Amino acid sequence: MKKKVGIIGSGIAGLSSAVRMAARGYEVHVFEANGYPGGKLCEISIGNYRFDAGPSLFTMPEYFEDLFATVGKKFSDYCPYQKLDPITHYFYEDGTRYKTHASAEKSADEMAVQLNGNKKDILHHFENSKKLYELTAETFLHQSIHHYENFSFIDLMKISANLKTLNLFTTMHDINHKKFKDAKLVQYFDRFATYNGSNPYEAPGTLNVIPHLEHNVGAFFPKGGMVSISRSVYNLAVELGVHFHFNTKVNEIKVEKKKVIGLSFNEVKREDNKHIDVAKSEFLPVDLVISNMDVAYTYRKLLPNEKHPEKTLNQPRALSAMVFYLGIKKEFPELGLHNIFFSKDYKHEFDRFFKQQSLAEDLTIYINISSKYEKDDAPKGCENWFVMINTPPHTGQDWDTLIKNARKNIIAKLSRILNEDIESLIEVEDILEPRIIETRNLSWQGSLYGNSSNNKFAAFLRHSNFSSKIKGLYFCGGSVHPGGGIPLSVLSAKIVDDLIPKK
Numbered sequence: 117m118k119k120k121v122g123i124i125g126s127g128i129a130g131l132s133s134a135v136r137m138a139a140r141g142y143e144v145h146v147f148e149a150n151g152y153p154g155g156k157l158c159e160i161s162i163g164n165y166r167f168d169a170g171p172s173l174f175t176m177p178e179y180f181e182d183l184f185a186t187v188g189k190k191f192s193d194y195c196p197y198q199k200l201d202p203i204t205h206y207f208y209e210d211g212t213r214y215k216t217h218a219s220a221e222k223s224a225d226e227m228a229v230q231l232n233g234n235k236k237d238i239l240h241h242f243e244n245s246k247k248l249y250e251l252t253a254e255t256f257l258h259q260s261i262h263h264y265e266n267f268s269f270i271d272l273m274k275i276s277a278n279l280k281t282l283n284l285f286t287t288m289h290d291i292n293h294k295k296f297k298d299a300k301l302v303q304y305f306d307r308f309a310t311y312n313g314s315n316p317y318e319a320p321g322t323l324n325v326i327p328h329l330e331h332n333v334g335a336f337f338p339k340g341g342m343v344s345i346s347r348s349v350y351n352l353a354v355e356l357g358v359h360f361h362f363n364t365k366v367n368e369i370k371v372e373k374k375k376v377i378g379l380s381f382n383e384v385k386r387e388d389n390k391h392i393d394v395a396k397s398e399f400l401p402v403d404l405v406i407s408n409m410d411v412a413y414t415y416r417k418l419l420p421n422e423k424h425p426e427k428t429l430n431q432p433r434a435l436s437a438m439v440f441y442l443g444i445k446k447e448f449p450e451l452g453l454h455n456i457f458f459s460k461d462y463k464h465e466f467d468r469f470f471k472q473q474s475l476a477e478d479l480t481i482y483i484n485i486s487s488k489y490e491k492d493d494a495p496k497g498c499e500n501w502f503v504m505i506n507t508p509p510h511t512g513q514d515w516d517t518l519i520k521n522a523r524k525n526i527i528a529k530l531s532r533i534l535n536e537d538i539e540s541l542i543e544v545e546d547i548l549e550p551r552i553i554e555t556r557n558l559s560w561q562g563s564l565y566g567n568s569s570n571n572k573f574a575a576f577l578r579h580s581n582f583s584s585k586i587k588g589l590y591f592c593g594g595s596v597h598p599g600g601g602i603p604l605s606v607l608s609a610k611i612v613d614d615l616i617p618k619k
């Protein structure tokens with residue numbers, strides 16, 4: 117008889133785990149509280165506009181190629197994607213504008229001219245970022261760091277010989293500030309801290325590894341939009357015979373003698389983004405459980421009788437977000453797929469997030485417009501604007517007031533910089549905000565990426581991909597090692613696969 121695994125959640129890591137476990141011959145059951153796969157990686161439609169609802173930047177497709185290769189398939193056959201050039205359009209209130217490109221040389225050329233930088237220094241920064249990746253990826257990203265036998269003597273020697281390059285003891289901002297004279301260039305490189313929801317003024321310089329992904333490897337666009345990524349992994353899982361239980365919420369992981377024995381679950385319906393039970397609880401005996409639910413909620417909601425690793429669960433959370441989905445009845449040729457409108461005072465913006473748990477008036481705004489590539493995402497002559505700002509995680513703020521003020525400030529800033537009355541161009545509108553992110557995806561405090569990396573020990577303070585107390589319990593997804601974002605979430609599924617004994 118086949119061994120059974122129950123996977124809680126069909127986020128991108130849950131789907132990836134489903135593929136890997138089916139490939140190993142397990143009978144796989146995925147329980148998903150929502151009515152669709154993908155978790156945060158999903159889409160919404162408003163009138164004649166389609167929007168990718170969550171992630172919009174796709175990096176490291178090689179991790180998906182690796183996933184599909186485990187069953188002899190090619191990711192690009194299921195989800196064709198293209199390399200972006202240009203990558204992002206940048207805008208400042210003082211009129212400065214530039215674009216980044218697929219070629220690091222070309223980006224450095226343009227940035228050097230527009231930001232009074234030195235091309236050699238910029239290229240050196242990209243190169244350094246690559247070095248950091250090569251130094252850390254194998255040891256800290258591609259395997260569990262909670263199994264000490266995974267650390268080879270050679271790895272440790274290599275890392276200790278390169279401690280200076282790792283910049284663990286200096287903040288990302290301090291490194292960037294020391295390297296570049298122009299404040300806008302510093303701001304440019306500091307922004308990469310937000311790629312995992314962290315604060316560049318606190319996070320260690322090691323996070324300067326992030327530009328490597330975009331500048332040396334590239335940014336990509338999947339045909340059909342970001343949702344094609346989760347759909348393609350879901351389709352593969354279905355082909356492999358995975359059983360999906362949608363609108364079904366797991367309410368307890370049953371444990372006996374410190375070993376997982378099964379899952380109890382309920383059929384639910386979603387009302388006001390909350391999941392409401394509509395049927396009696398059922399039970400499925402399983403041999404293994406992989407939780408793709410936020411690890412804090414996995415313990416607090418599904419394992420009420422077990423001892424919780426409070427120190428790990430209570431680490432400060434990464435940033436959350438507000439997204440205004442706007443149907444805009446005009447086309448803007450100066451905008452591209454990814455656009456950033458920087459704030460004037462970045463330090464103040466991050467102090468407001470992390471010290472006051474609030475928002476500055478002048479905010480850095482990101483706009484994603486998938487209709488630049490997928491014409492059907494908006495009516496002719498129109499564009500689908502995904503307008504996002506970062507916010508602190510949800511700790512009980514007066515969000516209604518914050519949203520009202522942020523919306524007003526965003527529209528005013530975009531109208532100023534684009535020299536257009538944006539309010540009058542809005543045809544349809546919807547919003548995603550921290551409270552919704554929390555209840556819709558069951559992500560504690562609505563954090564986009566689990567714990568923040570605002571601390572040099574953050575990598576070790578993230579929960580491991582297995583329970584050391586309960587046999588048969590594993591964890592994947594953005595709230596556990598190696599961290600948040602699509603690429604790392606997919607890697608977490610590989611790590612779980614490696615941890616589950618092959619016999």
Ligand SMILES: Cc1cc2nc3c(=O)[nH]c(=O)nc-3n(C[C@H](O)[C@H](O)[C@H](O)COP(=O)(O)OP(=O)(O)OC[C@H]3O[C@@H](n4cnc5c(N)ncnc54)[C@H](O)[C@@H]3O)c2cc1C
Binds near residue numbers: 410
């Ligand atoms: C607005 C926004 C923008 C982002 N931008 C980017 C970006 O540009 N690039 C990038 O790489 N990343 C980005 N991210 C982060 C990225 O989306 C996440 O890190 C990643 O998708 C997390 O995937 P996951 O596997 O952890 O699961 P999640 O997407 O968190 O999904 C977990 C799933 O589990 C289900 N679930 C939870 N508990 C239960 C239960 N008890 N029973 C049944 N089901 C349950 C939930 O319903 C959910 O579907 C963004 C996120 C957001 C919200």
